[in-house]
Amino acid sequence: MxxxxxxxxxAVSVLIFQSCSHTEKNIPKxxxxxxxxxxxxxxxxxxxxxxxxxxxxxxxxFSAGELYPLIFKTHHIDSATFRKSFDYYLNxxxxxNRIYEQVIAELSKxxxxxxxx
Numbered sequence: 001m002x003x004x005x006x007x008x009x010x011a012v013s014v015l016i017f018q019s020c021s022h023t024e025k026n027i028p029k030x031x032x033x034x035x036x037x038x039x040x041x042x043x044x045x046x047x048x049x050x051x052x053x054x055x056x057x058x059x060x061x062f063s064a065g066e067l068y069p070l071i072f073k074t075h076h077i078d079s080a081t082f083r084k085s086f087d088y089y090l091n092x093x094x095x096x097n098r099i100y101e102q103v104i105a106e107l108s109k110x111x112x113x114x115x116x117x
Contacts, residue, residue: 027095032077032085034095038102040082043071045107 027033032040047067072079089096 030081030084031088032081034099036075037085037089037099038106040071040075041099041103042106043074045103047071
C-alpha cells in the first residue's frame with residue numbers, strides 16, 4: 001500500500017524537477033547560462049580576493065577590475081554580455097540564489113583543497 005508520505009514526497013520531487021528544468025528554458029538566449037555564470041562568478045570572487053590580499057601586502061597593488069578583461073576573455077564573453085546577464089539574474093532572485101549557492105560551494109571546495117596542502 002502506498003502511504004501518503006510517499007505520494008507527497010513523489011509530488012514534491014516532480015515539482016522540484018519541473019521547476020529546475022522550467023527555469024533553464026525561460027532564460028533568454030543572449031543571457032549567460034547558469035553553469036557558465038557560476039564559473040565566471042567564481043573567477044570574479046577569486047580576483048576580488050587576490051586584490052584584497054594584495055592591498056594588505058601593499059606591494060604591486062592592483063584592483064580586481066584590472067582582471068575582469070582576462071576573466072571575460074577566458075570565458076569567451078564581453079563585459080556587456082556579463083553585465084546584461086548579471087542584471088538578468090539580479091532581477092530573478094530564485095535563479096540568482098541557485099547560482100550563488102553553487103559559487104559558494106565551489107569556493108568552499110577550493111578553500112578546503114588549499115588548506116589540505
